[in-house]
Amino acid sequence: MGIAFRKYHGLGNDFILIDHRQQVELQVSPQQAIELCDRNFGIGADGVILALPGQGEADYAMRILNSDGSEPEMCGNGIRCLAQFLADLETQDGQSPELPHTYQIHTLGGIMRPQLRPDGQVRVDMGEPRLLAQDIPTTLATADDKVVAQPLTVAGQDWAVTCVNMGNPHCITFVDDVEPIPLADLGPQFEHHPAFPQRSNTEFVQVVRPDYLKMRVWERGAGATLACGTGACALLVAAVLNGKADRAATVELPGGCLQIEWGQDNRVYMTGPATLVFSGETAA
């Protein structure tokens, strides 16, 4: 039996979505995720997302495997795609949700709340950013301290980094211009730096205006991607902490723009699209 799937993307950050609502035990192994995500020999994607049954307050649960088979705690673009996938499945089951509709989704990074809106956008309550070194996690500061503009040497160069956990770990560096950054060279060196015991997602950010930031990302377990939702949230928080941005801004990623807001309630809100590309079934 093959695996039935649908492929979605959020600004070019693409995922294979699998209906896993009848089973709690994961039916997709890390090796299968690597094969499904392969852009030559598989479907091709940055990750595999499984829609599982929810427990307690959660309507559903999300598990995700990166294209290298590792399992991250959260994925911002992925959770928008998951919300659209769930609505599409419910519509197929004759229970189309009335918009706006908010799901409560259990993730390994906590409960997230994506809201499908009548204009086709998905707004997600991404929860509170975690800033203490022990929560990133990183050894760049003592456990109870924040990591804001701390020095880090990578590739023989000194960088000033700010770290934010949005369910998953992010290391943010502000630069004058993101275009010349040699991402494929620097990205893996940040990702695997000993200062990050659980590896790290890495964002290079250019402040165009306090309400408009431009970024390029190297994702843990997936490499250079066209967009990263948790990364866009993390970098807005980092930019505010560094006095470089307003609490609401447009973040331009290689695949398009996200609207990010760090509310006075200390929660981060992300708004962007989720697009169905095609559906299919793998060969047995």
Ligand SMILES: N[C@@H](CCC[C@H](N)C(=O)O)C(=O)O
């Ligand atoms: N693309 C994602 C993040 C996916 C997880 C990441 N690769 C990690 O390992 O933490 C997003 O949109 O947030």
